[in-house]
Amino acid sequence: MIDLSTKYLGITLRSPLVASSSPLCKDLSNILRMEAAGLSAVVLHSLFEEQIELETENLDNVLSGHTDSYSEALSYFPDLRHYNDGINGYLEHVHRVKNAVAIPVIASLNGVTPGGWVEYARMIEEAGADALELNVYNIVTEPDIASEIVEQGLIDLLARVKASISIPVAVKLSPFFSSVPNVARRLDNAGAGALVMFNRFYQPDFDLQTLDVYPNLALSSSQELLMRLHWVAILYGRVHADLAVTGGVHTAIDVLKCMMAGAKVAMMTSCLLRHGISYARQIEGDLVQWMAEREYSSITEMQGSMSRLSVADPSAYERANYMRVLSSYSTRLAPVWTRYRPA
Secondary structure (H helix, E strand, C coil): CCECCEEECCEEECCCEEECCCHHHHCHHHHHHHHHCCCCEEEEEEEEHHHHHCCHHHHHHHHHHCHHHHHHHHHHCCCHHHHCCHHHHHHHHHHHHHHHCCCCEEEEEECCCHHHHHHHHHHHHHHCCCEEEEECCCCCCCCCCCHHHHHHHHHHHHHHHHHHCCCCEEEEECCCCCCHHHHHHHHHHCCCCEEEECCCCCCCEEECCCCEEECCCCCCCHHHHHHHHHHHHHHCCCCCCEEEEECCCCCHHHHHHHHHHCCCEEEECHHHHHHCCCHHHHHHHHHHHHHHHCCCCECCCCCCCCCCCCCCCHHHHCHHHHHHHHHHHHHHHHHHHHHCCCC
16 A cells, blocks of 8 residues: 655644645535545635735735836736635635644744744634645745845744744745745744745736736746756755745646655645636556555655755756766757758
């Protein structure tokens, strides 16, 4: 019997397959279907502090009133009228989901002010969440704000939240730090139970007909997994916090790669939107089949087996590999370029 169990945030899960935070998780019926499809935990959609603090119309006025100073940042805000129902609705949702399913329920919080993060984290814990994911999505547009200020603010935020609640706390990170390992180590020292790699950066697009900047959201693909694998493999064994992958998990092979890099869980949404929630059952079946054919008895025995600390050639994750890849690619394509070169 193959053992798919893993441990994440101190909680034993039946498998590494976890539903990531998304609007899918606003609906209790979807979460019940996720549990039935074999997903071992669910991360609820994010609670945004902006929506709690301001009425939607007031928020629109505040944002519009500063258009001249940071117009490029407006499209990063979600449509808060439809994303969730404020603090009371969110807390009720946490309570209802927790009472309806047996799998762990991880709440997600996206705050703005230090006090807001702490206050709402306490409320979420009281509502019954098993853990909390801090969805840190902060677009710095002002050149006067130095990177060390941003990083220290993140460390201080985690410390304050950790001091105010007793449930485990995960931090969902952006990949855009000058030193990801250093930020990860500092978060680890500040008490992060897990580091989630990575938040997807929703970039706006241009409408050349109307000359407007508008939000652009596309489902992920397995290609996006590579950056996550790279950093999880580098961090594995160098931090005590659990590592989680989100973004680009679509198949059993993707899940296996996450485990071998060193992740404890592989989180997914886009594949469930594309194929339906029941698709998680197929991923689990393919996962078991692959492991059986290669005589793996458990998920834990493969975790970290292809991390930077475990592979024979650690330079595969370093600058030397960058040079090898570029050299190999140019050599491989040289005949094609020659063939089509104008006379």
